Amino acid sequence: MNGNLSVLGRAMRTGQARLGLVLLSVVGFVVLFGHFLMPYAPDTIVGQPLADPDGSFLLGTDILGRDVLSRLLDGGLTLSWMAVLAAGLGVFLGCLVGLTAAYRGGAVDAVLMRAMDVLLSFPEIIFVLLFVSMLGRSTLLTSVLVGIAFMPGVSRVLRGAALPVVASEYVLWARANGLPPRQVLLREVLPGVTSPLMVETGMRLVWAVAAIASLSYLGFGIAPPAADWGLMVGENQDGLSVAPLPVLAPITLILMMALGGNLVAESVARTVGRTEGKR
Amino acid sequence: MIEEVTQEVQVSGVTVTIDGTGHDIVQDIGFALGRGEVMGVVGESGSGKSTLALALLGFARPGATITGGRVVVDGVDLLALPEGRLRRARGRKVAYVPQDPATALNPSLSLATQLTEGLGVPRREALPRVKQLLVDVGLPGDDAFLKRRPRQLSGGQQQRVAIAMAIAAGPRLIVLDEPTTGLDVSTQARVLEMVRSLCRSRDMAAIYVSHDLAVVADVADYVTVMYGGEVVESGSDRDVLVRSGHPYTRALLAAVPSATHRHQLVPIRGRAPGADEARQGCVFAPRCDHAVDACSVTRPLLTPGPSGTSVRCLRMDEVARTSRAVSRAPSARVVGGGEEVFSVAGLNAGYGGRQVLFDVSFSLPRGECLALVGESGSGKTTLSRCLVGLHEEQEGVLTFSGAAIGRTRGKEVQRQVQYIFQNPYGSLNPRRTVGRSLAVPLQHYFGLTARQAESRVHEALERVEIPARLASRHPADLSGGQRQRVAIARALVCDPAVLVCDEVTSALDVSVQASVVELLRSLLSDGLSMVFVTHNLAVVRSIADTTVVLNQGRVVESGVTDSVLGNPTHPYTQSLMAATLEVPEATGR
Numbered sequence: 022m023n024g025n026l027s028v029l030g031r032a033m034r035t036g037q038a039r040l041g042l043v044l045l046s047v048v049g050f051v052v053l054f055g056h057f058l059m060p061y062a063p064d065t066i067v068g069q070p071l072a073d074p075d076g077s078f079l080l081g082t083d084i085l086g087r088d089v090l091s092r093l094l095d096g097g098l099t100l101s102w103m104a105v106l107a108a109g110l111g112v113f114l115g116c117l118v119g120l121t122a123a124y125r126g127g128a129v130d131a132v133l134m135r136a137m138d139v140l141l142s143f144p145e146i147i148f149v150l151l152f153v154s155m156l157g158r159s160t161l162l163t164s165v166l167v168g169i170a171f172m173p174g175v176s177r178v179l180r181g182a183a184l185p186v187v188a189s190e191y192v193l194w195a196r197a198n199g200l201p202p203r204q205v206l207l208r209e210v211l212p213g214v215t216s217p218l219m220v221e222t223g224m225r226l227v228w229a230v231a232a233i234a235s236l237s238y239l240g241f242g243i244a245p246p247a248a249d250w251g252l253m254v255g256e257n258q259d260g261l262s263v264a265p266l267p268v269l270a271p272i273t274l275i276l277m278m279a280l281g282g283n284l285v286a287e288s289v290a291r292t293v294g295r296t297e298g299k300r
Numbered sequence: 301m302i303e304e305v306t307q308e309v310q311v312s313g314v315t316v317t318i319d320g321t322g323h324d325i326v327q328d329i330g331f332a333l334g335r336g337e338v339m340g341v342v343g344e345s346g347s348g349k350s351t352l353a354l355a356l357l358g359f360a361r362p363g364a365t366i367t368g369g370r371v372v373v374d375g376v377d378l379l380a381l382p383e384g385r386l387r388r389a390r391g392r393k394v395a396y397v398p399q400d401p402a403t404a405l406n407p408s409l410s411l412a413t414q415l416t417e418g419l420g421v422p423r424r425e426a427l428p429r430v431k432q433l434l435v436d437v438g439l440p441g442d443d444a445f446l447k448r449r450p451r452q453l454s455g456g457q458q459q460r461v462a463i464a465m466a467i468a469a470g471p472r473l474i475v476l477d478e479p480t481t482g483l484d485v486s487t488q489a490r491v492l493e494m495v496r497s498l499c500r501s502r503d504m505a506a507i508y509v510s511h512d513l514a515v516v517a518d519v520a521d522y523v524t525v526m527y528g529g530e531v532v533e534s535g536s537d538r539d540v541l542v543r544s545g546h547p548y549t550r551a552l553l554a555a556v557p558s559a560t561h562r563h564q565l566v567p568i569r570g571r572a573p574g575a576d577e578a579r580q581g582c583v584f585a586p587r588c589d590h591a592v593d594a595c596s597v598t599r600p601l602l603t604p605g606p607s608g609t610s611v612r613c614l615r616m617d618e619v620a621r622t623s624r625a626v627s628r629a630p631s632a633r634v635v636g637g638g639e640e641v642f643s644v645a646g647l648n649a650g651y652g653g654r655q656v657l658f659d660v661s662f663s664l665p666r667g668e669c670l671a672l673v674g675e676s677g678s679g680k681t682t683l684s685r686c687l688v689g690l691h692e693e694q695e696g697v698l699t700f701s702g703a704a705i706g707r708t709r710g711k712e713v714q715r716q717v718q719y720i721f722q723n724p725y726g727s728l729n730p731r732r733t734v735g736r737s738l739a740v741p742l743q744h745y746f747g748l749t750a751r752q753a754e755s756r757v758h759e760a761l762e763r764v765e766i767p768a769r770l771a772s773r774h775p776a777d778l779s780g781g782q783r784q785r786v787a788i789a790r791a792l793v794c795d796p797a798v799l800v801c802d803e804v805t806s807a808l809d810v811s812v813q814a815s816v817v818e819l820l821r822s823l824l825s826d827g828l829s830m831v832f833v834t835h836n837l838a839v840v841r842s843i844a845d846t847t848v849v850l851n852q853g854r855v856v857e858s859g860v861t862d863s864v865l866g867n868p869t870h871p872y873t874q875s876l877m878a879a880t881l882e883v884p885e886a887t888g889r
Contacts, residue, residue, distance in 0.1 A: 189726045190721040190722075190723055190726040190727040191726065191727055191728055191729045191737075193690060193719075193721070194719065194721070194727065194790075195740075196690065197688045197689060197690050197714065197719050198714050198715070198741060198744065198745075198794070199709075199711055199714045199744075200740075200744055208740075209729055212729070212731040212732070213729075213730075213731065215731075
């Protein structure tokens with residue numbers, strides 16, 4: 022029997038999680054295969070600005086006269102890999118810091134967690150903007166910065182989850198027998214926190230999408246003329262009263278992605294909460 | 301029986317069923333109890349005794365329902381009352397004292413508030429009554445004490461307050477669910493004395509649920525023995541414990557260690573039935589030495605047996621004819637003379653600057669078992685952690701095989717001094733199979749691959765009597781006793797010289813404790829040396845060659861076990877021995 026898989030399986034049987042999965046697969050399909058289905062190149066002007074939808078432009082054109090559908094189909098890929106990179110980096114670093122703090126305790130714990138508190142006191146967006154305005158705009162830099170901004174939150178959660186595991190007798194046994202710390206952390210402690218780790222990864226992925234889309238909207242994420250959902254909202258908001266679609270369509274996709282991810286993560290979290298006590 | 305009509309408490313046919321499967325957790329429980337009498341309900345974990353305790357208040361845990369029976373207290377059938385009246389009857393007719401007083405009391409309310417809120421009268425009128433109550437349960441009844449909060453009290457005081465709360469509204473029946481299990485022996489003795497005198501002075505019936513036969517023997521007038529959700533034997537205190545007629549009661553008694561003499565502990569073979577198993581015939585038949593074919597088909601009824609108790613057994617006449625011989629273990633193991641394998645000299649240790657161990661010294665000869673005895677707060681767990689190098693703040697000299705060892709010790713010392721934890725549920729990684737848990741030390745110390753380790757793992761499991769097929773299971777699939785055996789096996793694969801056992805049997809049932817003690821005893825005969833940390837003097841008597849008594853972090857007495865426990869010289873040891881309860885039969889009557 023495998024505890025983690027059975028938790029996932031049970032979570033997926035809830036209606037909430039299924040709705041989330043459907044939303045995520047629709048968005049996922051657009052992100053992965055959209056590039057091959059575009060009717061026009063996403064960054065060339067092909068018609069009148071802010072044209073209404075018709076036979077040749079299914080969702081109309083944007084404020085510069087580019088095809089909204091093509092930009093929508095192309096605009097998710099960059100956002101997605103950035104979000105995956107940011108969330109992955111945030112969870113990895115947070116895990117490293119949180120588990121080390123819980124395992125070592127004492128002064129190491131205090132220093133690490135106070136450092137995290139200092140980081141946590143910067144709002145994510147401000148933190149990223151600070152470095153982007155100093156170092157210049159780059160997609161890689163933005164995702165790394167978002168990942169670092171996630172680190173304190175993740176490390177707090179994982180430290181909390183790891184504390185009872187570190188105090189448990191099987192970890193004490195490993196320490197008393199002088200097993201190397203890296204092995205104790207990887208083989209004894211980490212498996213004990215996989216459930217909160219999964220939930221955290223899911224949530225951070227969703228938050229990364231939101232954060233990067235907001236940065237693009239503010240003009241600090243993905244640079245024009247590249248197609249991107251967050252950027253599209255920013256570019257087209259002046260034409261909102263004339264043509265709402267160029268703004269609403271990307272917002273809908275971002276919303277579906279965030280909501281879907283949230284629903285799945287939430288139901289995994291609840292299933293974990295219900296079942297954890299029984300093990 | 302005619303006299304039952306006048307009895308204060310009459311319980312009959314109480315059955316609690318699991319909703320989903322329809323299996324019964326407890327089945328057809330019945331007994332009667334007069335004013336001021338105490339009924340002891342004895343059973344091991346899973347016997348349904350806590351479910352019964354709650355059912356007596358008309359309560360079933362979520363997922364289970366009381367499907368039948370009557371609980372008549374003072375002429376009122378509680379189970380027939382509608383919910384609203386039942387709620388009012390709780391506290392006035394019947395009250396409950398849970399096992400853990402820390403969870404029964406609200407940590408953020410003062411005692412005055414907690415004790416007055418249930419009385420339903422204005423606080424000014426209630427306070428004098430509450431003060432009297434506190435005096436009744438042996439606590440100071442002054443204002444300063446009433447202002448305290450639960451966590452400013454000791455465990456024994458908390459339990460007294462919980463009992464005071466339960467009796468505040470003057471119930472006719474009080475149900476106590478293992479109220480002294482978490483307490484030290486001396487505190488336990490005082491609480492039991494208080495319960496007895498309360499019942500007598502208030503003419504109140506009590507049902508005392510416990511797994512501890514000695515405690516029940518001490519407090520109860522009548523004893524009901526439960527197994528697998530059924531009453532298997534019931535009768536007066538003496539009759540059940542001395543002239544027991546049911547094979548299970550007898551087996552249980554044979555598994556109980558005694559603090560006054562050393563005898564062979566006989567474990568009960570097999571495993572207790574789960575609440576969720578369908579069953580047929582006698583519930584104890586699969587583990588019974590007297591069972592015949594008919595036992596697995598016909599369910600016996602509870603009928604008066606030859607020994608004066610009511611017994612649920614088809615073969616009670618045959619059982620009554622066999623004698624209950626207690627085989628004495630030869631206590632004459634070679635003591636002394638062995639070379640010293642481990643010793644401690646002038647050990648001081650503390651937590652965060654507060655010193656908990658003062659100048660502790662002792663030495664352990666090869667092949668012997670040394671018991672460290674003490675109540676909670678005596679520093680015995682700190683001491684055992686110092687021995688295996690898990691404690692930071694310590695100074696003093698530890699010697700192993702003639703060489704001094706510091707807190708950072710070499711791999712060879714780590715391998716040879718193995719530690720076994722108190723809690724069998726936490727000592728194995730729940731995400732790893734038993735076999736792989738045992739392979740970890742083999743990889744670490746001997747550099748074996750998982751494949752090479754396999755035969756050694758099976759050998760070690762065999763040694764602790766765990767079937768090799770369980771190697772592929774996770775700890776969650778094992779019982780507490782099996783997990784503790786696996787933890788011992790994990791120490792054994794390291795090929796150790798010294799085992800440090802920290803309260804290894806305290807979380808286990810007596811029948812399981814017996815098998816673990818016997819296992820450890822057989823390891824001693826294999827030449828292993830052992831430090832056995834415990835609060836249980838009876839277990840000490842059955843295993844230890846020498847005994848060190850700790851009080852408040854200091855060694856107050858040490859020496860050969862038989863003389864320390866037989867003729868204690870220090871007042872503390874004497875008081876411990878005096879507070880330790882015995883099952884009457886085991887005193888050699």
